[in-house]
Amino acid sequence: MHIRIINPNTTCAMTETIGAAAEKVAAQGARITATQPESGPVSIESHFDEAISAVGVAEEVLAGERGDDPVDAYVIACFGDPGLLAARELTRAPVIGIAEAAFHVATMISTRFSIVTTLGRTGIIAEHLLESYGFSHHCRRVRAAEIPVLDLEDNPDIAFQRLVEECLRAKEEDNIGAIVLGCGGMADLTDRISEAVGLPIVEGVTAAVKLAEALVGLNLGTSKHGDLAFPRPKPFVGRFESFSHL
Numbered sequence: 616m617h618i619r620i621i622n623p624n625t626t627c628a629m630t631e632t633i634g635a636a637a638e639k640v641a642a643q644g645a646r647i648t649a650t651q652p653e654s655g656p657v658s659i660e661s662h663f664d665e666a667i668s669a670v671g672v673a674e675e676v677l678a679g680e681r682g683d684d685p686v687d688a689y690v691i692a693c694f695g696d697p698g699l700l701a702a703r704e705l706t707r708a709p710v711i712g713i714a715e716a717a718f719h720v721a722t723m724i725s726t727r728f729s730i731v732t733t734l735g736r737t738g739i740i741a742e743h744l745l746e747s748y749g750f751s752h753h754c755r756r757v758r759a760a761e762i763p764v765l766d767l768e769d770n771p772d773i774a775f776q777r778l779v780e781e782c783l784r785a786k787e788e789d790n791i792g793a794i795v796l797g798c799g800g801m802a803d804l805t806d807r808i809s810e811a812v813g814l815p816i817v818e819g820v821t822a823a824v825k826l827a828e829a830l831v832g833l834n835l836g837t838s839k840h841g842d843l844a845f846p847r848p849k850p851f852v853g854r855f856e857s858f859s860h861l
């Protein structure tokens with residue numbers, strides 16, 4: 616089984632972190648390819664960043680579809696799940712966003728969870744996803760450690776400390792059974808945070824890898840009946856000309 620994990624931002628170090636975390640939990644025989652767009656934001660911390668990164672996600676799925684190494688499942692490894700539905704239109708394989716995966720897993724081990732994400736301004740993105748996926752009433756609170764995404768790579772000790780402090784506040788105040796980590800860049804911190812906080816920690820990259828394995832094992836992929844059918848072929852002009860007649 617070949618899982619292509621797409622880091623929608625363009626920071627190689629974070630792609631490596633994400634890929635290593637995925638490798639650690641991947642089943643025997645599952646092969647992980649971790650990739651990122653050639654162009655786009657170095658980190659995704661706003662609606663604008665999300666919108667721009669969605670084009671890169673689509674390009675990385677198309678590269679997987681057109682390559683000579685067949686892809687069995689895709690993971691979008693950014694907590695905003697940028698371009699998730701557009702990506703699903705481009706393939707028959709399962710495409711799993713790390714936020715959606717984390718929400719599903721968290722509700723299987725707890726009746727209520729909180730999210731601890733990076734910057735407070737990205738909290739609304741998580742709220743929109745909770746509403747869109749139908750998990751709003753399961754989530755007590757969306758919290759932020761107030762760390763820029765790239766601090767997870769550049770200042771890991773400070774980032775870890777702030778994350779643990781916010782997770783401890785969530786455990787103390789939110790009446791929850793689990794915490795969802797709200798950034799793909801936190802993929803390597805799960806065990807350390809869980810040990811420090813004393814709660815089950817659900818992290819989206821690893822949750823998405825295991826759900827991808829489950830869907831492939833069930834021989835289930837993205838439905839091509841209805842809105843996730845392949846896009847109608849048409850010309851694209853200008854910088855997106857390569858998308859013409861997909």
Ligand SMILES: NC(=O)NC1=NC(=O)NC1=O
Pocket residue numbers: 624657658659660692693694695732733734737764797798799800
């Ligand atoms: N909430 C987030 O910080 N999301 C993210 N930004 C990135 O660049 N990757 C993420 O997962």
